[in-house]
Amino acid sequence: MIKRAILGAGILATGMWSASSSASAENLTMYCGVDEVWCQQTARAFEEKTGITVDMTRKSAGEIYAQLRAEAANPKGDIWWGGTGDPHLQAAEEGLTEEYKSPLLDQLQPWAIKQAETSGHRTVGIYSGALGFGYNKDLLVKNNLPEPKCWADLTKPEYKGHIQVANPNSSGTAYNMLATIVQLFGEDKGFEYLKALHKNVNQYTKSGSAPIKAAGLGETTIGIVFIHDAVSQVVAGFPIVPVTPCEGTGYEIGSESIIKGARNMEAAKKFYDWALEADVQSTAQDAGSFQVPSNKAAKTSDKAPDLAAIKLIDYDFKKYGSSEERKRLLKKWDEEVASLPQ
């Protein structure tokens, strides 16, 4: 009957399918929250080192967190590597990730260990990066604009329509900035600042690093991003100048977590430890990623921003990473800032 045709197609499909998904011994499904190139490099390096096949999907940290929640009843992933720390903490708080103490913990920077302790050892810091902004120097000259140096500069009227930042509803980077401003200026003054900034913003992008990329292409003058993202643009050849704000700034701790109920738990733990090794972390710069590695012995690029030279605020990851605070701040931002005319 009609089934015959379908069966035929099915047999055909079987052949093609099994050709592509060879039955391999060990697998690791990795959700990767950093740049594609870095994700690819890391996945391939781990495959080479261990012989474990890595299925990698790159998504933003927010997307991965959403996926973990959606799949909570039936997890499909094993390890979540990279991406800003807040969603990792949120996942830890909701018990979506597995508790695990790596033997390499004592080799790490204090902020990475603090991240692990905050989460009850459900996540750990693998790199860190400070928030700031970058500008396109050609466009700055063309528009006769002064060089912005501080957060306060960005609210000046001459920058109207020149600034781009991501929407905190969709981007972890932008939420990090929202939380930084609130911690830096206090909540009331912080929201006054954001309202003033809103007047100068030409677009709230969906993804966190999009603003500096738009600046690189000349589609906006200034982009508020993590400084290492601005550095990557400089290295790629775009006319970008990274700026660390004079008032001090917040930072993120890129993290990794093992997914609770992982189907390949052993491989996931192996990866978790491997990713904390010094020589593994030293290779990040080859992929054009200039974050500060969490292993003390890892080498950093001379182009990478020196965290010690940046005035960092005492970022309260526990408070601002919690679901409740996040929801409250985002709601407030939506109602008080995003709804204003520009």
Next chain:
Amino acid sequence: MRFRQTRGPLEPIVVLWMAIGWVGFALLPWYGIEDGFFGFSWLFDGYPFDSKFAPALVLALKGEKLWLAPLGFLLPAPLLLWGRNKSDPFFGRLLVIVGAAGFGWLLFQGFAIGLHGWQFSWLTSLFGDLGDRQFGMGYGALLVSGAFLFLLTLGIASRGAVGGDVFVVSSIGFVVAVVSIFIFMPILMMLANAMQTDDGGYSLVTFLAKLFSSRLWSLDCLAGGSRCGVAWNSLLLAVLVGLLTMFLGLVFALVVTRSDFRYGKLLRALTVLPIITPAFVIGLAIILLFGLSGAVTQSVAGVFGIQPTRWVYGLPGLLIAQVLAFTPIAFLVLIGVVEGVSPSMEEASQTLRASRWQTFWTVSLPLMRPGLANAFLLGFIESMADFGNPLVLSGNYDVLSTEIFFAIVGAQNDAALAAILALVLLGFTLGAFYAQRFWIGRRSYTTVTGKGDAGVHPRLPDGLTRALYVIAGLWTAFTVLVYAVIFYGSFVRLWGVDQSLTLQHYKKAFAVSWNEFGIHWSGSAWSSFWTTMEIALISAPLTAGVGLLTAYLLVRQNFRGKNAFEFATMLSFAIPGTVIGVSYIIAFNVPPIELTGTGIILVLSFIFRNMPVGVRAGVASMSQIDRSLDESSLTLGANSWQTFRRVILPLLRSAMLAALVYSFVRAMTAISAVIFLVSARYDLSTSYIVGRVENNEYGIAIAYSTVLIVVMLVVIGLMQLVVGSRNIGRRGIQKGDGGWSVRTNVSLPATPGGQTTIAGAG
């Protein structure tokens, strides 16, 4: 079946389905295998006694999952028919009872018992805690459900439905079952999800609050506020895109068919391009041309000394990109209709002394009304569903499709909100669907009749012709410019910074090298490329198959509920891809049907999204084939399956080609649905390219798209070779024109715009 062969004591077809059911129940693993549908490591991994891989029979004997046991009692029940004839009333009655009970119980237990035991609280309160759970169904369940379904249809057929034709009843049963499972169930589950609150309960109040929130419906912008609700944004954009594509499509159709323009073929070739281009690539080219640092913006600013602005981000840019992308569809819809308007009416009008203008306005144009409505509808739906262009171009002009996506992936990650937004989107498209039907109304637009008309279309008014030439010329030039940018952009090292030419993007994406294991696909795009080809090539014939089968049932068979059946199969036509994507992850992430993260879910989403095109193409060309052919085949002793296979299918080559090509192309270029469904192992080209676009790696994105366009052209060519064209003896050979225009020739009252939907909906 007209002829009885001598048979054993039991109908062979009953034996067949019972055997299949038993294989599923007693031999194959009942639950889904973790390695995927086509992984066979379970054979050596503790099968058949490990509970993970055990068949239902073994589970029942071990005393586990006892809710499966009743199926084991139902499966042998048809043995009671031993020695009975098919015409015996008991035969039909028993099969109906067994089939319905088995299929119903299978579904019920699947939905009632899930990962956490009982799925519904009333079951817990009734029976207490279950203390057991089950995963998604696998091969065993698939075969058993198939067996029960077809035993049921067999029973219905032998009770005399549709003339007792087993093949037809089984086909109807099959199509109804799959359409219910893969279209209705996801939509209904999404509806339920929309009412869910954060803590998992259901609340109508929360639902209504979200549904009528000001973010969706605010009209601030009219009152001088900052921006309007997302729903209004989408609606405005879709209406404008619908109108503009309809207008431009009409212009091109008139130029090709009613003027002395000689390069119609060339124009048709050009129209294929945007259809096979991944949508957002056009958006990208628009940025490279009209963005703040875009070539056009900069040169205009330089010449006129004005400050360049970001004007293109938002409504203007979206409008340009979408009109560019969807005009060809309107054109393909309208060209058939414009050609189909019979000259006799126009001649009559002129004989009555109407001027050429009057004839055009009062006769020709109104007769094209169904085509215009169809073209508008397609543009409207495509625009509503478009995801790629808003992603790169929308600026601060938020639209529903991207809003749905970021409701799910964003930091708020509110699946209920996404479901609500999806419902609003669905409301708009269904509304447009009905508005279109209403507008066309019951008036007759039939001008093509069996009587020959030797007339020639009168000339269009001269002024109109000139205007048409100017508009068509400008728009064609613009399209060519955009494609030139796309092609050129794939060779530029770093757009806007370093304009030197390079092949590095192609190398990075498609490098191939040799190592000790043989060929090594080292380029970063290969993995997603092969997956896409596989999925597209698998889903295309299945889509065409299901579509043509459905068309056969609609055109050739009469049965109760045929209208509802037709509506159901056409429903996914009006469902935007984003909605399909959201509803699929909601419906198929948990048992009983657990498909997320597999390649199968991608194949299924393509089949059911593109099926209406197969149906429409099939209906259009099947109505051309005279029923007497079937009847003579039946009279000569063939059964309806043989007739379908040997007589109708070969005559349907052009429809088959259209369905194949369309579903292949859609599978290669679709983004709105699959962005939700791709996984680590099954990543598709389009979602890979979107990732590159998000990262500003425009070079790779464009290079990849260029390769896809070339590959699609090659595959379409190959399909045409394989399927071939039908050869209808002395009546002259009709050739499907690249599969894009299945022409209804003159021999029947063609449904106005019948062939139109081949160009398909979003």
